Amino acid sequence: MSRYRRPEIPGGVFFFTVVTCNRRPVFTTDESVNALRAAFRRVRHARPFAIDAMVVLPDHLHCIWRLPEGDSDFSGRWREIKKATSRTLAPQSNTRKERSIWQRRFWDHAIRDETDWQHHLDYIHYNPVKHGHAERPDAWPWSSFRRWQERGAYPHDWGRSEPAEIADMNCE
Template sequence: MPPSLPVHDRPAAGFRRVRLERRSVPGQTYLLSVATLYRRPVFTDDDAARAVCRVHTAQWPWRDSAVLAWVLMPDHWQGLVTLGERDSLSTLVGRFKSLTSRAVEDRHRVNGWLWAKGFTDRVLGKAEPAMDAARHLVGLPLRAGLVRRLGDYAYWNTAWLDGTEP
């Protein structure tokens, strides 16, 4: 009979740790990513991109969560969000996907679907300043070669633009 593994070395402990990290924690800041269905470049169409951007201007879809920064790339959306008390990550992302799907024209959906199933998330580390994460996020269009200057890309925003701390 093989020797018993210490509790921290057992596979179940690792899986449990992953599940805990993916849990929705109010007040925690997350980097979120949502891809279009089949990674289609839907948002090269300005009307579709503007429709999704308009959802960001309303407070009610986010409720008590705070969107610190976001960028809409041709085939996905990424955001830096501090989760509020009233929603889980799944609920918040589901609401965003639902509202934005209805906002774009039918021709951009496949059998009614705009977004791929699920989303990815990463907890922002305690030592990782949110402003640095926001800078990295909004710099994606530059690094992807979509524009030469960030000011030439219209589909992003950050809470730090007005010079105050969110």
């Protein structure tokens, strides 16, 4: 069995990609996305962390988290978020006691600096356009883009075309 090495950076900032099982389009309704939101709220209440940005697409999500000082356990948080979402959306399990909502693992990247953070923020917010789910980032309902735009971080017409800084990024 492979042993995955995750970065141990207490208080770190991380980008994540989490994919549904077999890329099945699970998050296509407000109800399913609200189940995911409820799972995030529950886990954040028990084990706090900050979410800088997030986008939920039908078959995957991307987000940037900031962990508290002295805490590096993002894997445990993801485990609890996935379990809580799965219990709500797939109450029946298979013979291995699995619910077919999520892929078993996730992809993580430790954010190195402000430029790396900005590129991943842009990647998250452009993702619905990249995948053909929206014509503009502000048209996708399950994204933090509008919150960032209201703060003045993005001009009104941002994302009408793919930003050059993220054109070669592939975090899927």
